[in-house]
Amino acid sequence: xxxxxxxxxxxIQVKNPYLDTMEEDILYHFSLGTxxxxxxxxxxxxxxxxVGGSSNRMKAFAQFIHQELxxxxxxxxxxxxxxxxxxxxxxxxxxVLSMSHGMGVPSISIxxxxxxxxxxxxxCRDVVLFRLGTSGGVGLAPGTVVVTDKxxxxxxxxxxxxxxxxxxxxxxxxxxxxxxNELLQCSSELQNFPTVIGNTLCTHDFYEGQGRLDGALCSxxxxxxxxxxxxxxxxxxxxxxxxxxxxxxxxxxxxxxxCVALLDRFEGDQITSSHDVLVEYQQRPQVxxxxxxxxxxxxxxxxxx
Amino acid sequence: xxxxxxxxxxxIQVKNPYLDTMEEDILYHFSLGTxxxxxxxxxxxxxxxxVGGSSNRMKAFAQFIHQELxxxxxxxxxxxxxxxxxxxxxxxxxxVLSMSHGMGVPSISIxxxxxxxxxxxxxCRDVVLFRLGTSGGVGLAPGTVVVTDKxxxxxxxxxxxxxxxxxxxxxxxxxxxxxxNELLQCSSELQNFPTVIGNTLCTHDFYEGQGRLDGALCSxxxxxxxxxxxxxxxxxxxxxxxxxxxxxxxxxxxxxxxCVALLDRFEGDQITSSHDVLVEYQQRPQVxxxxxxxxxxxxxxxxxx
Numbered sequence: 001x002x003x004x005x006x007x008x009x010x011x012i013q014v015k016n017p018y019l020d021t022m023e024e025d026i027l028y029h030f031s032l033g034t035x036x037x038x039x040x041x042x043x044x045x046x047x048x049x050x051v052g053g054s055s056n057r058m059k060a061f062a063q064f065i066h067q068e069l070x071x072x073x074x075x076x077x078x079x080x081x082x083x084x085x086x087x088x089x090x091x092x093x094x095x096v097l098s099m100s101h102g103m104g105v106p107s108i109s110i111x112x113x114x115x116x117x118x119x120x121x122x123x124c125r126d127v128v129l130f131r132l133g134t135s136g137g138v139g140l141a142p143g144t145v146v147v148t149d150k151x152x153x154x155x156x157x158x159x160x161x162x163x164x165x166x167x168x169x170x171x172x173x174x175x176x177x178x179x180x181n182e183l184l185q186c187s188s189e190l191q192n193f194p195t196v197i198g199n200t201l202c203t204h205d206f207y208e209g210q211g212r213l214d215g216a217l218c219s220x221x222x223x224x225x226x227x228x229x230x231x232x233x234x235x236x237x238x239x240x241x242x243x244x245x246x247x248x249x250x251x252x253x254x255x256x257x258x259c260v261a262l263l264d265r266f267e268g269d270q271i272t273s274s275h276d277v278l279v280e281y282q283q284r285p286q287v288x289x290x291x292x293x294x295x296x297x298x299x300x301x302x303x304x305x
Numbered sequence: 306x307x308x309x310x311x312x313x314x315x316x317i318q319v320k321n322p323y324l325d326t327m328e329e330d331i332l333y334h335f336s337l338g339t340x341x342x343x344x345x346x347x348x349x350x351x352x353x354x355x356v357g358g359s360s361n362r363m364k365a366f367a368q369f370i371h372q373e374l375x376x377x378x379x380x381x382x383x384x385x386x387x388x389x390x391x392x393x394x395x396x397x398x399x400x401v402l403s404m405s406h407g408m409g410v411p412s413i414s415i416x417x418x419x420x421x422x423x424x425x426x427x428x429c430r431d432v433v434l435f436r437l438g439t440s441g442g443v444g445l446a447p448g449t450v451v452v453t454d455k456x457x458x459x460x461x462x463x464x465x466x467x468x469x470x471x472x473x474x475x476x477x478x479x480x481x482x483x484x485x486n487e488l489l490q491c492s493s494e495l496q497n498f499p500t501v502i503g504n505t506l507c508t509h510d511f512y513e514g515q516g517r518l519d520g521a522l523c524s525x526x527x528x529x530x531x532x533x534x535x536x537x538x539x540x541x542x543x544x545x546x547x548x549x550x551x552x553x554x555x556x557x558x559x560x561x562x563x564c565v566a567l568l569d570r571f572e573g574d575q576i577t578s579s580h581d582v583l584v585e586y587q588q589r590p591q592v593x594x595x596x597x598x599x600x601x602x603x604x605x606x607x608x609x610x
Contacts, residue, residue, distance in 0.1 A: 014521045014522070015521070015522050015523070015524070016518075016519075016520060016521060016522060016523035017523070018518045018519065018523055019519065019521075019523075022519065024575075025519065025575075026575050026576065026577065028575070028576050029511075053392075054391050054392065055391050056391045086359050086360050086361045087358075087359065087408065102407045102408055102409075102412055103392065103407055103411060103412045103415060104407075104408075104409045104410065104411025104412045104414075104415075105409065105411060105509065105510075106408060106409025106410060106411065106412070106508075106509045106510055106511075106547055107407055107408040107409045107411070107412050109409075109509075109510040109511070109512075110408060110409075110510065110511045110512075112521070113510075113511070113512045113520045113521045113522070114521075116521035117520075117521050120521070154468045154471045155471060162510070162513060162514070163459045163508065163509065163510075163513070163514045164513045164514065164524065164525065165513075165516050165525055165529055165530065165533040166459045166460060166533055166536075203411075203468065204410065204411045204414075204468065204509075205410075205411055205414040205415065205418075205467070205468075206334075206411075206414070206415045206418070207414075207415075207418045208467060208468070208469045208470075209467070209468045209469065211470050213321075213323045214321075214323065214324065214327065214330065215321060215418045215422075216319045216320070216321060216324075216417070216418045216419075216421035216422050216425075216555070217319070217320050217321060217418070217555075218320070218321035218322070218323055218324075219320070219469065220469065220470055224470055225470065228470040228471055231471075242411055250521070250522075270329075270330075270331050270333070271331065271333050272331065
């Protein structure tokens with residue numbers, strides 16, 4: 001295979017025999033539906049979906065990609081397609097959808113179910129998905145970008161446990177290796193862009209699960225914390241965040257996770273960098289993914305339809 | 306004990322020996338800190354904390370309680386104390402704090418860690434906490450309000466599993482019985498206010514974990530779904546939502562969960578009621594908790610300081 005972008009028929013598919021028998025599908029948390037909206041017309045041309053936790057950040061990304069792709073119109077005027085709800089925000093810029101997903105696996109899980117149904121109803125094909133996030137680094141300088149190899153759980157296993165009707169089902173969380181390698185290649189084409197491929201530890205909270213000493217509850221010592229982080233490092237973990245596992249489990253065939261490390265957890269727990277420094281760090285995943293999209297977008301536009 | 310509101314020294318406490326040794330505590334997801342803000346002055350008089358998933362709804366609650374407590378000033382002008390971040394919103398109206406927590410256990414967990422630290426730093430005492438939410442009903446007419454007895458997991462056990470440095474720790478999720486009973490009493494003082502006390506099933510997703518047939522993934526039959534809901538009903542479950550377990554585990558001594566059922570899950574999965582009907586349903590937990598607060602606020606204001 002010469003590259004990952006010639007992939008065909010790798011579109012994420014709904015795996016639900018009931019879906020096509022429904023007269024109407026209300027995407028409740030998006031305030032969209034198959035009867036109230038013409039989803040193929042609104043979304044049929046999407047090729048890239050970029051998701052991230054913060055609504056402000058995903059609006060900023062929509063404006064940024066608008067400029068980078070030299071789309072017609074004023075980037076300041078992107079409008080929130082989900083403005084009827086405050087659960088998520090959603091912006092569409094040409095072939096790019098930019099959406100927020102809130103914090104944690106359950107929040108992004110609701111969004112992914114409805115997003116995958118949206119792409120299905122809109123008959124989108126060959127879509128690549130990216131999560132653009134922030135994270136705690138493990139043995140990395142703040143500002144380093146981590147492209148996820150495998151999303152691992154608290155035991156450093158590449159699996160996601162999903163409860164289905166009271167039973168625990170285990171799903172794989174390996175991501176697309178070709179997309180990850182292409183992102184690493186993109187980073188080398190940018191100036192001063194420290195980027196690594198590594199495993200990402202996905203936790204279900206920010207304090208105890210990540211070994212922070214500064215939560216409302218803390219029952220372990222500083223040495224216990226360092227020992228856990230060392231074990232994580234030995235298992236190939238380079239950053240810690242809270243959404244990658246279910247993102248990988250649900251989107252794996254054509255998806256990547258790109259997070260910047262805001263701090264090195266070996267050095268501390270609190271995020272103490274200045275506002276301006278943090279804003280610059282948070283732009284890095286956007287710059288990298290935008291570079292990737294621009295390369296592909298040119299390819300698309302050159303190819304006959 | 307004559308009622309729950311004469312309780313003293315029941316304030317939620319931080320259980321972290323490191324916290325008071327820190328020179329500064331940055332509440333990162335609130336954009337507040339002990340060095341940058343005078344937390345006792347800003348928050349020291351708080352007696353009631355009300356939290357809910359949606360930022361719009363918690364702003365509406367702040368405006369509503371402003372009117373109900375006949376506070377001076379314009380209710381429309383309540384301002385978001387956390388406006389420097391889009392993670393959560395926070396409004397203070399006299400003794401009441403109204404905050405959003407997003408969707409799912411991880412999202413509310415981050416908020417609770419920082420909220421409990423905030424109440425600690427602000428030296429608040431005798432605070433009662435409420436979660437005001439929406440939920441799926443189990444054998445209840447839509448619009449029924451459920452006050453949670455116990456928050457239960459997918460096996461219908463009153464426990465919450467927290468991962469601490471790679472090990473699973475189990476915590477109890479029983480809530481304050483007296484507060485729940487007083488809320489039921491409040492409901493009987495309101496007109497046409499269907500309210501029950503029951504167990505609340507807390508899941509980590511909205512689709513597969515709750516037995517919905519309309520997600521992007523569905524591997525079970527309609528009959529499997531009904532069987533799981535019947536088992537839940539037999540275990541005393543009357544509604545299903547996504548935050549109660551960690552809320553109960555972290556706040557239990559002086560906390561209640563009050564959620565309205567938007568639909569009866571025995572009847573379907575999609576939320577098909579009209580916008581206006583859903584808006585009215587979502588006001589019910591607000592009306593009930595506001596009634597409770599008004600009763601206590603009068604008691605406070607009559608008592609000598």
